[in-house]
Structure formats: structure tokens, C-alpha cells
Amino acid sequence: MKSRLALFLVTIMIFSLVLTGCASKDSSTDGGKDGVVTLKFMGWEASPLETESVKKGIQKFEQDHPNIKVEYTPVPGDQYASKLLTMMAGDAPPDVFFLGSADYRSFQKRGVLLDLTTYFENDLSIDDFIPSSAGIMQINGSVYGVSSCTVSPVLYYNKNIFDEAGVPYPPSDPSKAWTWEEFEEAANKLTKKEGDKVSQFGAYGFENFANTVMAVMENSGVIFNDDYSETKINSNETKKVLESILSLKKNGLSPEAKLLEESGMSASQMLQTGKIAMLVDGSWALQELSKMDFPVGVAALPKFEKAVTTGQAHVHSAAAKTKHPEEAWEFIRFLSSEEYQIDLISEGLWMPNRVSLYSEDGITRWFNESVHPDGFKELVPYFQDATVDPFAINEKIEVRDIMVEELDKFWYDGQPADSVLTSIEDRVNKELAK
Known part of the structure; x- marks a missing residue:
């Protein structure tokens, strides 16, 4: 009789442990x-x-x-x-x-x-x-x-540099945004040279791909057709924007990207230390810039035909x-x-x-x-x-990579805008057709 009772109690204990284990497992899976x-x-x-x-x-x-x-x-x-x-x-x-x-x-x-x-x-x-x-x-x-x-991309500037040069600040109100010509004129006044070497550049940042795209849209250029099945970037509107941005570098008003790499400074640090007077960057950069020890200003981007930024x-x-x-x-x-x-x-x-x-x-x-x-x-x-931003709607990541790769040939290898834009059009449309 005692052995049967003992066996019964052992069986109950084992069954209880199994149930506890199952409950524990379910808790871990469903609720933690x-x-x-x-x-x-x-x-x-x-x-x-x-x-x-x-x-x-x-x-x-x-x-x-x-x-x-x-x-x-x-x-x-x-x-x-x-x-x-x-x-x-x-x-x-x-x-x-x-x-x-x-x-x-x-x-x-x-x-x-x-x-x-x-x-x-x-x-x-x-x-x-x-x-x-x-x-x-x-x-x-x-x-x-x-x-x-x-x-969104915006225009940052170092107020000290503007005050020293006697140049009015760029407008914050988008309806009063500088024209591209006004922006280029200000960049010229804010550029300093010591002999053949530039010690202070007027502006930097437009050749960043997102900012280039935004500038094309400011000039009424179109990146894709309505259903994103083809690119429309190969246009006179785009060509004008590319050549306008490149002229900043050719005239010594904007530094090469490699200058920042060689200096070991970020674009924000270049703005802070007076190496550049104006910087086109994302609105998120304000978190870092506001903590730097200099008076930073922020304004609407210079416009071609209309004041536009992408979101x-x-x-x-x-x-x-x-x-x-x-x-x-x-x-x-x-x-x-x-x-x-x-x-x-x-x-x-x-x-x-x-x-x-x-x-x-x-x-x-x-x-x-x-x-x-x-x-x-x-x-x-x-x-x-x-x-x-059109690249938030485009489904193919490869398209952006193609455009960046081809535009680098324009910015850094001296290839003309016409041939680069034609190459972008051919390669991107083939990718979109896949």
C-alpha cells in the first residue's frame, strides 16, 4: 500500500513539473x-x-x-x-x-x-x-x-564671417530666398585667398547627391516620370544646375570633398572654424551645430526658378x-x-x-x-x-547608386554634363525596365 502511495505521489510530482515546464516555455515565447x-x-x-x-x-x-x-x-x-x-x-x-x-x-x-x-x-x-x-x-x-x-536640406552660415565681410545674411523666409546669382555673388565676397591658396571658401555642399537632386527640382527639373518607370534627369534644367554647381569649384568658391577628408574635419567643423562661410546640409545638422561655439544662422536654399526643398x-x-x-x-x-x-x-x-x-x-x-x-x-x-524626395518613392536602390557613380565622373573626372546625363539615362532606364 505504501509503495502504491509513493508511486502515486511521484507521478503527481512529475506531472506537475511537466505542466510547470510547459507554462514556463509558453511564458517565454508569448509574454517573456x-x-x-x-x-x-x-x-x-x-x-x-x-x-x-x-x-x-x-x-x-x-x-x-x-x-x-x-x-x-x-x-x-x-x-x-x-x-x-x-x-x-x-x-x-x-x-x-x-x-x-x-x-x-x-x-x-x-x-x-x-x-x-x-x-x-x-x-x-x-x-x-x-x-x-x-x-x-x-x-x-x-x-x-x-x-x-x-x-530637409537647408543653408547654414557662420554669422561672424558675414559680419566681418559686411555681407547681408541670406533670407530665412523661402518667399524671399536668394536667387542663384545672389548666392554666387555672396560666395565670391566670402571667399578669401592667400596667393593661389584659398583660406576661406564661400560655400560647400551642393554636390552632395541629395542636394543636387533638390537643386534640379528647384530649376523645374524632373528626376522620374509619373510612374517611376523612366528617368527624366537628362534635361537642360539638370545640365544648368550641374554646371552652376561645378562653377563654384572651378572659381575656387567651394572646396573639393577630399579637402574635408584631408583636413580631418567634418563639414560642420569647417563652418565653425571659418574654413567655409555657408554650408548646404540636412536640417538634422542643427543639433550638432547649435552646440558649437559660434553664431550659426540657417536660411532657405538659393533658388533657380522656385524655392524648393525636399522632405x-x-x-x-x-x-x-x-x-x-x-x-x-x-x-x-x-x-x-x-x-x-x-x-x-x-x-x-x-x-x-x-x-x-x-x-x-x-x-x-x-x-x-x-x-x-x-x-x-x-x-x-x-x-x-x-x-x-523622389528617391523615397523609387523602388530600386540600384538607381541611386548608378546616378551617384556617374555624377562623380562629372564632379571629379572632368567628363561633360551631356555625356554623363546620357549615360545616367541609359543605365537607369535599363535598370528600371528589369
Whole structure:
């Protein structure tokens, strides 16, 4: 009798352990330890300042969502897309991740992004977002990534250099933007030479590909046709822009990119130290520039036919195979919220993607006098009304690579604009036809 009782008790204990093990396994898979879900989150590190800002946001999210823990991994920007693709191919992607707007449609075509449309429509409205952000997010009416913010090319300048030269500051108001001729004239006055050597350049940055594209659009040039099946970059409008930018270098008003590399300084440091007077760069550069010890100004870009800037920024997406779609959406929704954006906008890293933050009351919520220079409020409509960057809509990443490769032959190898543009047209259209 005792042996039967002992056997019965042992059987009960074993059965209890099995049930406990199953419960433990289910908890780990569905809810994590103590019901806490861990989301793996990956982004790029454009700068330590940006990474610090993102981590602050994660802390805020975790405080409000004690059931979700976020493990953030920043990756160098030049390795980011390839690393993300490798992780997806290895069936080990992060749950949530940054995705560059130029990569967004390419990734969506691969079927690796979670369709967020239902979540988005339940919690948000596309009308909450400015047109450029809304245009980037929607793919055939569906949403696979939610806009993080918006960023645009702008013109920065060192006020000390302008004051010393007696040159008026460039206008912040886009409706009063300098013409290209006025910009070139100012760059000439702000350039200093010691013999044959230039000690201070008037301007730098237009030959950066994104800024070149924006300038072409300012001259009423078109990069692609309406359905993005062909490039229209081979035009007189583009040729004029390329030759105008090149003339800055030929006349010694703008340095070669290699000069920055050899100096060991970033473009922002060149502006700070007086090596260049004006710099065309992304709006995100203000976070770093505002912390440097010099009076920085920011203005609308010089125009050819019309004052235009392009708008784009990364989206936040989730892996199609994430085990935690509900929690992933909760985090993505937070990353697009006014609450999260405002801190990063106030620090000069981003501009808002929400329509509400462009109202008079909305601007007061993020405007920071210690970061945003005098006249910055006049520039605000520039971001709100920005044209969508065409490479955020183009589906083929290879197209951008072709254009950059061919344009380098114009900037650095002395090949004429006509032959370079013809080569771009031929190569890109073949790629788009595949």
C-alpha cells in the first residue's frame, strides 16, 4: 500500500513539473519573463547625440509600458541596410527597426515588413501627417512603416564671417530666398585667398547627391516620370544646375570633398572654424551645430526658378515574422508620437511630421531659442510644404547608386554634363525596365 502511495505521489510530482515546464516555455515565447515582452530594436548611429536622444525616448516608453522592454542596437550607418538584410535572411531580424525612406519600398517588395495598415487606421489618420511624410508612408494605400519625423536640406552660415565681410545674411523666409546669382555673388565676397591658396571658401555642399537632386527640382527639373518607370534627369534644367554647381569649384568658391577628408574635419567643423562661410546640409545638422561655439544662422536654399526643398526621413517598421506584433505596433506608435518627437525636435535633430506641430501653438511646444537661430520660425513652412524626395518613392536602390557613380565622373573626372546625363539615362532606364 505504501509503495502504491509513493508511486502515486511521484507521478503527481512529475506531472506537475511537466505542466510547470510547459507554462514556463509558453511564458517565454508569448509574454517573456513575468509577462514582460522584450523587443529587439535596431537603428543607425548618425552621431552619438542621436543615439543618446533615442535612448532617452526608449526610457520614457518603458516607464509608460512596464510590460515591454526594448533592447536597442545602434549600427554604423554605412553598414546598416546590408546588416538588416543579412539578419532577415538568417531569420533573426529585430522586431522593430529604422528603415531609410530610400530603402522602404525595396524592403516592402521583399515581403519582410509587417503590414501595419489595420493598426495604423485604428489609432492614427494619414491626415495627421504633413504631405511629404504621408506620401512616403503609403504604398498602394497600405502602411508598412510609420514616419519618424521630417528632414530637409537647408543653408547654414557662420554669422561672424558675414559680419566681418559686411555681407547681408541670406533670407530665412523661402518667399524671399536668394536667387542663384545672389548666392554666387555672396560666395565670391566670402571667399578669401592667400596667393593661389584659398583660406576661406564661400560655400560647400551642393554636390552632395541629395542636394543636387533638390537643386534640379528647384530649376523645374524632373528626376522620374509619373510612374517611376523612366528617368527624366537628362534635361537642360539638370545640365544648368550641374554646371552652376561645378562653377563654384572651378572659381575656387567651394572646396573639393577630399579637402574635408584631408583636413580631418567634418563639414560642420569647417563652418565653425571659418574654413567655409555657408554650408548646404540636412536640417538634422542643427543639433550638432547649435552646440558649437559660434553664431550659426540657417536660411532657405538659393533658388533657380522656385524655392524648393525636399522632405524625407526614416520610417519605423516591424519585421513580418516578429512574434510580438501588438507590442511592436505599440512601440512604433510611440516613436511617431508628438511626445517622442518633441524632445528630438527641440534639440535640433528633427523637424515635425505632424500637422498639429506646425500651428502657432504647436510651434511653441518645440521651439528652442538656445537651438533654433533667429529667423527660424520664418523657415518653418519650408519643411511643412517640402516636396517628397523622389528617391523615397523609387523602388530600386540600384538607381541611386548608378546616378551617384556617374555624377562623380562629372564632379571629379572632368567628363561633360551631356555625356554623363546620357549615360545616367541609359543605365537607369535599363535598370528600371528589369
